Amino acid sequence: MAFELPKLPYAYDALEPHIDARTMEIHYSKHHNGYTTKLNAAIEGTDLEGKTIENILINLDKDNKAVRNNGGGFYNHSLFWSVMSADGGGAPEGELAAAITTAFGSFEAFKEIFKKAAATQFGSGWAWLCVLPGGKLEVCATANQDNPLMPNIACEGTPILGVDVWEHAYYLNYQNRRPDYLEAFFNVINWSEVSKLYATNK
Ligand code: MN3
Numbered sequence: 001m002a003f004e005l006p007k008l009p010y011a012y013d014a015l016e017p018h019i020d021a022r023t024m025e026i027h028y029s030k031h032h033n034g035y036t037t038k039l040n041a042a043i044e045g046t047d048l049e050g051k052t053i054e055n056i057l058i059n060l061d062k063d064n065k066a067v068r069n070n071g072g073g074f075y076n077h078s079l080f081w082s083v084m085s086a087d088g089g090g091a092p093e094g095e096l097a098a099a100i101t102t103a104f105g106s107f108e109a110f111k112e113i114f115k116k117a118a119a120t121q122f123g124s125g126w127a128w129l130c131v132l133p134g135g136k137l138e139v140c141a142t143a144n145q146d147n148p149l150m151p152n153i154a155c156e157g158t159p160i161l162g163v164d165v166w167e168h169a170y171y172l173n174y175q176n177r178r179p180d181y182l183e184a185f186f187n188v189i190n191w192s193e194v195s196k197l198y199a200t201n202k
Helices: 021-043 053-058 065-082 094-104 107-119 178-185 191-201
Strands: 125-131 137-143 158-164
Touching (some): 021 065, 094 107, 094 137
């Protein structure tokens, strides 16, 4: 069974003014859709067909560029849409808040570390908040459509929050001002979803 583009959980304009409708429409209907189509083409007729995307990424042959780029793109964007919402922002609560304080000192300190990882990722890529077995958190960044689930990626754990820093994610509205986009991203983070992912994957 082929992978399907997941339904966007809100309207294109739901995240305005932080992320504009035109960026959302192109990002979802062109970019994410393209990764999905190309992933399906890359695995069709191979032994990867029918496996979960997590299984494919965890066991990835990194020389398989089509699966690496499009499988990463499929997974990364699916996570990205799910960790944003129109009534997002603020700060996490409960055990995720406690884990963030343990790992980074405070929520404000985490925010600065996360924004720095995303701002300093050279070229295209993603910044991540990942959970390791036992519940420990870490922040890291990866290039292109790489993902912490992939083997030997210098970024460990299961991603529970990710931000896309490809120019296609922000250029229409923010041009070269990636830090402004990252500040705005914090206004739409769906912390209740991130908390759920933390509880499921810790
Ligand atoms: Mn993207």
